[in-house]
Amino acid sequence: MLLASQSSESYTKLDPIEQLHNLFEVSQKIVFFTGAGISTESGIADFRSPGGIWSKIKPIEYSDFLEHEDIRLEDWRRRFHFQKEFDAATPNFGHVFIADVLNSGRGLAVITQNIDGLHQRAGVPDNQIVEIHGNGTKATCLECQSPMSLLQAKELIASSEKAPRCQRCNGLVKAAVISFGQPMPQNKVSAAKQWAEACDLFVVLGSSLVVQPAASIPVIAQRQGAKLVILNREPTHLDAGADLVLHAPIGETLKRVQTFSGYGMH
Numbered sequence: 001m002l003l004a005s006q007s008s009e010s011y012t013k014l015d016p017i018e019q020l021h022n023l024f025e026v027s028q029k030i031v032f033f034t035g036a037g038i039s040t041e042s043g044i045a046d047f048r049s050p051g052g053i054w055s056k057i058k059p060i061e062y063s064d065f066l067e068h069e070d071i072r073l074e075d076w077r078r079r080f081h082f083q084k085e086f087d088a089a090t091p092n093f094g095h096v097f098i099a100d101v102l103n104s105g106r107g108l109a110v111i112t113q114n115i116d117g118l119h120q121r122a123g124v125p126d127n128q129i130v131e132i133h134g135n136g137t138k139a140t141c142l143e144c145q146s147p148m149s150l151l152q153a154k155e156l157i158a159s160s161e162k163a164p165r166c167q168r169c170n171g172l173v174k175a176a177v178i179s180f181g182q183p184m185p186q187n188k189v190s191a192a193k194q195w196a197e198a199c200d201l202f203v204v205l206g207s208s209l210v211v212q213p214a215a216s217i218p219v220i221a222q223r224q225g226a227k228l229v230i231l232n233r234e235p236t237h238l239d240a241g242a243d244l245v246l247h248a249p250i251g252e253t254l255k256r257v258q259t260f261s262g263y264g265m266h
């Protein structure tokens with residue numbers, strides 16, 4: 001069942017799917033913001049949720065990764081475990097819808113908290129995505145930022161039984177995700193804020209908007225006049241001020257928006 005509420009009186013008589021469709025129709029500079037909820041529809045576990053893996057296994061702190069070889073090896077073991085899950089998953093209708101809107105020229109970018117690379121696999125170009133928590137399908141040197149594939153990291157660990165070091169500068173190599181206790185990269189946060197400032201429609205999909213900067217980026221978009229849509233199974237602290245709120249599954253809802261008049265089919 002679809003639950004919806006709206007704060008804007010001009011929409012009160014319309015069905016929420018029609019409201020969402022109309023917002024997509026009139027907007028030219030759409031920015032999406034996605035969280036774990038879009039990836040769970042591809043079968044990827046929300047590891048931060050209650051019952052998720054981090055409620056069973058202690059997360060690895062960034063400082064411990066830097067200091068302890070055994071913890072680095074444990075971090076890599078977990079990384080390869082997640083990689084298997086990401087490889088087995090495929091982008092779902094929500095991912096494809098976003099990619100279609102961005103490729104149609106009516107969307108600016110997708111800002112995501114997800115690290116699974118599914119937006120790119122659905123066809124989002126690299127210059128239209130900001131991964132604020134990084135990307136778990138890649139690794140980089142912490143010193144010189146040289147990339148290393150996860151496959152190469154795996155081979156180096158298998159042959160040396162040591163955590164991989166950069167082939168260029170011998171620095172520590174780490175999966176390109178933001179670990180607990182690791183500072184958020186300011187260039188990514190700035191990029192996310194710039195997209196939020198430039199959009200006319202900001203669409204949150206599958207994020208509870210609890211952690212920063214997720215909690216504040218939609219507010220930046222609203223402050224400069226963008227409409228705010230929140231499509232998430234659970235309520236968020238920004239629901240009351242949003243133009244349209246839908247507590248519903250993402251793929252199913254966007255499918256209904258698309259069939260409403262073929263929106264997003266380009």
Ligand SMILES: [Zn+2]
Pocket residue numbers: 141142143144145146166167168169170171
């Ligand atoms: Zn290096």
